[in-house]
Amino acid sequence: MDGKTSTVHMKQNGSIKKVNLFQKRPNQRDGEVKTVKMATATENDDEDDDAYLHRHSGRNELLSKSAMLLSVRKTLPVFQNRGEIMKYLNANQVTVLIGETGSGKSTQIPQFMYENLQRNSKGGSIAVTQPRRVAAINLATRVASEYGCNVGDEVGYSVRFDNTTSPKTRLKYLTDGMLLRELMMNKELKEYSVIIIDEAHERTMLTDLILGFLKSLIQGPRPDLKIVIMSATLQAETFSNFFGGCPILFVEGRKFPVTQYYLRAPTDDIVDSIIRCCVQINQGEQMGDILCFLPGQEEIDKAVMILNKVSHIIAKENSVPLMVAYPLYAALPPAKQAFVFNPVKGFKRKVIFSTNIAETSVTISGVKFVVDAGLRKVKVWRHQLGLATLLTVPISQASAMQRSGRAGRESSGKSFRLYSENDYAKLPMQTEPEIARSDVTSPVLMLKKYGVDNIVNWNWFENPGKDAVMMGLQELYQLAALDDFGKITPKGEQMSLLPVQPHLAGVLIKASEYACLSQVIDIVSCLSVENLLLNPQPEQRDEVNERRLASCNEGSKYGDLIMLKELFDIYFNELSKSTSVNSERQDWCKELCVSYRGFKNVVKIRNQLRMYCRRLFKAEELANTVGEQKHNGLDNTDKIGQSKEEIGNILKCFLTGFTKNTAIGMPDRSYRTVTTGEAVSVHPSSMLFLDKACPAIMYTEYVFTTKGYARNVSRIELSWLQEMVSPSGNVAKRKVVE
DNA sequence: AGGGTTTTTT
Structure with a gap:
């Protein structure tokens, strides 16, 4: 019962080689990385739970821990078949490795590759990508102790808001999104000699994009780059075919029947x-x-x-x-x-x-x-x-x-x-x-930023289709990120550098022109956090809505974007920052049924956006310093006031990003979209759900469930629509040259 | 008059 066959199959050019080995299943399965932060229900929510404090250990302690872990590593199927596996990884530029759960692939393969680099005195680092932040953090932490160093020394990780790497770091775990950012900055990924893509079978949009970029790299400027595609299911052929029929290795895992x-x-x-x-x-x-x-x-x-x-x-x-x-x-x-x-x-x-x-x-x-x-x-x-x-x-x-x-x-x-x-x-x-069922506006902008001209025929790992790409191009053209010839504009360059979707990036840029950047950043930060406003239980629904309405004077008139800013102002400026067990902020969040953790993330995103915008718009300010200084409004960190003009300006900025997402109020109190004339309903979670008297509305999301619902809805004036959609503006229907 | 799966960005 506890004897188990561990098998490594090798497949290359159609011929399969099989190596059978026998392995006793160990009692403990601690060679595997488990979810690190297992919050308990009694735990107080007052600590900054995203700050992973890594204990710094001395050299002797590190080495004895590493030696202890080695005995566990030795039981992992990947470790036991190390020689056979590495023979293939060394001989091929690209290898697909199918490793089942518990095979140890995510922790061991990167270490083997690192030891190889050292043995051959080769330079360059190893990047290992993960679809999720926690996975990247946990794996790096585990591998650092197996290797015998502190996190951030030879082994580190890089995720948004948390970069634990140093000049010493040679083995780096990072999120897919982070590697894509690096690709935008450093086209050839020169610092790496090995890139390992983990969990490729999940086929997230970002993983798929990376695979396309990697293929361009090895066919072009990086013929020396080594690539390992790691996957858990038998989608191997697709990966292998994409990389010219590269070898596929199968490693069985350790799982129970x-x-x-x-x-x-x-x-x-x-x-x-x-x-x-x-x-x-x-x-x-x-x-x-x-x-x-x-x-x-x-x-x-x-x-x-x-x-x-x-x-x-x-x-x-x-x-x-x-x-x-x-x-x-x-x-x-x-x-x-x-x-x-x-x-x-x-x-x-x-x-x-x-x-x-x-x-x-x-x-x-x-x-x-x-x-x-x-x-x-x-x-x-x-x-x-x-x-x-x-x-x-x-x-x-x-x-x-x-x-x-x-x-x-x-x-x-x-x-x-x-x-x-x-x-x-x-x-x-x-x-x-x-990628086959998503809006590709953002990927198309990335490709334009990267310098790809022919997007439709780019070497997509999975081509989203001509229609999808054309719509993405059209969208970017309307946002003025592309010019008449389909070339990226300076504005498009700026947008590609901001860590928000292109539409919101456009809103931020407009806000710097309208001198209300700080206010808009606060709102955009709130929009960037998923589940910031929690769904109250049905019994508490009306009560919570009442409280939210009462707290947000302007939001009750102008809608959800202004409400978010008012909520942020209360959280950030009015409530005590103290983080005792039942702090003012926590109590308030509970009362209004908003996420305390969510707001802490809002503050992080806000800081990041403020930093990026400061850098991004500095050059412009300098160019405009003839005579008067140009103000982008980043220094005005005031609460939102009652000024109609101020609120109008903020909403007009959003209108440049979401012109398409507008609807006109009809005599029968329904709304019809400006673009297609379809009926659209205000979502019940909106502040404006009960208010039927808006001349027009603008929304950041349009989702069809039981019917077409507008989410994050704001009241707008018809005159604003005309003002923001001027002839020289960005809504003119023009065919984008591709 | 009534409701949304999940992940992520120097």
Whole structure:
């Protein structure tokens, strides 16, 4: 039972070479990196939880820890097949490595490559990319102690707001986004001799873009660059084909068997089925927690409520464990999220109802059973319509396998799928890559900044399609980031350097001209934080809305953007900065149902944007110093006033970025979009939901769910529309030359 | 008159 075959397959030009090795599964699985910050529900939220304080250790301590960890590393499949693997990595410029969970690929391969560099006295650093910040931080921390150094010495990491590298650093873990920024700054990535792309199977937009850039690099200015593509699923051929049929290595992982169960007949009520399934597991199976996958917040909250009701009755009538249900989704306040990590004490069984956040981003220990409804929610961008649709769709087979795998992380487990085996077979093999269903305005701007002329025919790892690219170009042209010939303008250059979407970057640039930069930065920072305004429970909804309206005088008139600025002003200027257990700021956040952690992020983004803008607009100021000094308004850090003119100017800046997202008030009190005349409704979360009397509205997001909803809505005057869309302005319909 | 999956940017 504990003997296990570990296999490395090598595939090159169609011929497969197999190497079989036998390995005893160790009792402990601590060679693997676990989620580092496991907040507990009792933990106070008063520390800056994004500041990872790395303890500095002395040399002897480092070396003894490293020696101790070596024995653990030796048990990892990747370590045991080191010679065989490195033979291929050394002989090939590009290699695809498929390593299952627990193979140790993310921690060991980079170290092997580093030792190689040292052995051959070669220069250059190694970059290892990750889709998520926490992963980059955790891996670097782990690998530093395996290597025997402090984080930031030879091994470090670089993520937004947290760069822990030094001139000594040769092995650097970083987020995909960070490597892309580096590509924009340093086109040839000269400092690196090896680039390792991890989790490539997730096919995030940023990973896909990096793959395209890397191919251009090795075919052009960097024939010496070594590339390793690491992936967890068998999408290997796609990666290999893209890089000219490079070799593919398979390394088995260390995971425990998961028995698969299917529903005999399909169900039309997934919440009901999922509850029945949990009750059945609770009665028939050994102890162990249950992780359930549902598509969204609505189903999750409903399931939690029902199960908590039912479980008490069941536990009393039969001698079975008491089930305790917890919700898990990203919009849940951090304090409530923390509950899912706490072990339950006594004769109880924890049941977690989660979105796909638990599929990759969050790992919960103690899970022995997975129940999968087989659905997820996905945002699909319709470039012809300029709006996003939010759809509930069946997951892919790869995703179903990933969900099931969550039951076999610590011991053998069981997975229950609420669909038939026949239906499973009909699911698509892989999830559609993000870039195929996203707005590509931002990627197109990156490519223009990089100097790519022919975007449609660029070597996309996955081409989003001509229509999508053309819409992106059109959008950038309207934002004045591109000129009539499709060349990037100085304004476009500035926009590409700001860490916000192109539309918001355009707003910031306009704000520097309108001398209200500081005010607009505050609003843009709030817009950049996801889930800053939390959804109150239905019972508290009206109460919270009342309080928000009462706190935001101008926001209640002008809408959500101005409300965000007023909320920021209260948080930042009026409330005490003290961070005791129940600080003024925390109490206020709770009262208005806004995220305390979110606001701390707003402040970080604000600082970064202020710094960038100061640098970016300095050159312009100098060029304009003939006579009077030009003011961009960055020094005016006042609270927003009641001045109609000031508020008007702020909203006009947003109008230059979101001209397309405007709608006119109709006599029947509905709104119709300026571009297509479609009906659009103000989202119920908006301050203006009840206010039907706006002459026109502008919104930063247009999402179709049950109907077309405008989010982040502001009241605008019709005259502003004409003023901002002047003939010399940026909305003239012109064909972009490609 | 009524509601949104997830990730990320020197």
